[in-house]
Amino acid sequence: MVEAVMLWNEPNNLSHWDFKIDPDWKKFAEMAIAAGKAIRSVNPELPIVLGGISPIDPNFIQLMGSHGILNAVDVVAIHGFPLDWNHWNVNEWPAKVDEIRAVTKLPVWxxxxxxxxxxxxxxxxxxxxxMSELLLGNVERIHWYSLFDLPASWTATTRHKEAEGSAYYRHYYMGLLREDETPKMAAAEFPEGLGICQWFHYEDHRLDSAVEWLHRLKVRYLRTGVSWADSHRENAELWFDRQMKALEPFNTTLTLCFTPEHLGIAPHYTSPPKDPNTFAEFAQWAVSRYAPAPVRTNSAYAMPEEMAAPSVLR
Structure with a gap:
């Protein structure tokens, strides 16, 4: 079950949003607000989450507020990896959450x-x-990144790749499970109530195993995504359907991100789109297909038949 939809991933991180093209994030705001309206038109009750920010920056949240984005979402989200990439101590986690709570009344995930x-x-x-001791009970949703190690033959989503040195290679060791899907020490201690963030690549061979392990770890809350860029691959709809069907048992936050090269101002998945409404159309399609409003007889919220999952994928 999709319990929320997230607009983009790490919009203040150059590895995910090209703020050299969009230095004041006005294009991002236009895109996110348009997507929020499109989602509300399909399912007005579905929570919308602003893409988790990294680094944790209250000034960025205030900027989003000045652009009107916080009026278009229900939740803000943050990412933190103090033992790997951040320049702050792990024990500062509660203070980092409070920094964001100080600048918005929205819930923080x-x-x-x-x-x-x-x-x-x-x-x-x-x-x-x-981190479980510090955060469980303090924040409504927490997604541990990740279930699987990144396969060695795949490329991590970063700006400078191997030039980042050991910081780059840490991306390959974030899982509770090794690449061969054997469990690490942490898997045996995974606490109840903690969610998992696991990205699935197009036609990812690990999907069925992931579902098995999520059940084994008694995970209820999952964060994953469907890629706007991948939506233009051949048979993308079939893959997305298979992925989302397999993940139905979990309360899933569905992230929508990654610009198709031919729709970007620059031909890159981090680029702002030429037309923000193209992302809104994708968001409307994804929610119509995977998180439609519940049909209620004699209710204004009953979905008209003509709104049922239009196909914008090609």
């Missing part, structure tokens, strides 16, 4: 938190235990 086993599995286990 943590849509990515994690620790790599790059140096040692014991470090990841410590990170899981300490």
């Amino acid at each position: 943590i849509s990515e938190v994690g620790a790599s086993s790059f140096g040692a599995e014991e470090v990841q286990l410590f990170g899981l235990q300490r």
Whole structure:
């Protein structure tokens, strides 16, 4: 079940949104607000989450407020990895949450938190235990990143790739499970109430195994995504349908992001789109198909037949 939809991922991170093209984030705001309206037209009750920010920056949330985005969403989200990439101590997590709460009345979710086993599995286990102690009960939704290690043959989504040194290679060790799907030390200590963030690539071979492991770990809350860029692949709709059908048992936050190259101002998945309404159309399609409003007889919220999952994928 899709419990929320998230607009983009890390919009204040150059690896995910090209703010050299959009330095004041006005194009992002236009796109997000248009998508929010499109989603409300399909399912007005579905919570909309602003893409989790990284770094955690209250000034960015205030900027989003000045652009009107906070009026278009129901939740803001943050990401933090103090044992791997952030320049703050793990024990500062509650203070980081409070920094965001100080500038918005919206609920704050943590849509990515994690620790790599790059140096040692014991470090990841410590990170899981300490961050769970600090955050469970303080924040409504927390998604641990991630279930699987990134396969060594795949490319991590970062700006400078291998030039980042060990910071880049940590991306490959964030999972509770190794690439061969054997569990690490932290998997045995995964706490009740903590969610998982797991991205699935197009036709990802790990999908069925992921579902099995999510059940084994007693995970209720999941964050994943469907890629706007991938929606233009051949048979994308079939893959998305299979993915979302497999994930129905979980309360899922569905992230929508990644610009198709031919629709971007620049030919890159981080680029603002030439026309913000193209993302809104994709968001409307995704929600119509995977999170439509419940049909209520004799209700203004009953979905007209003509709104049922139009296909914008090609």
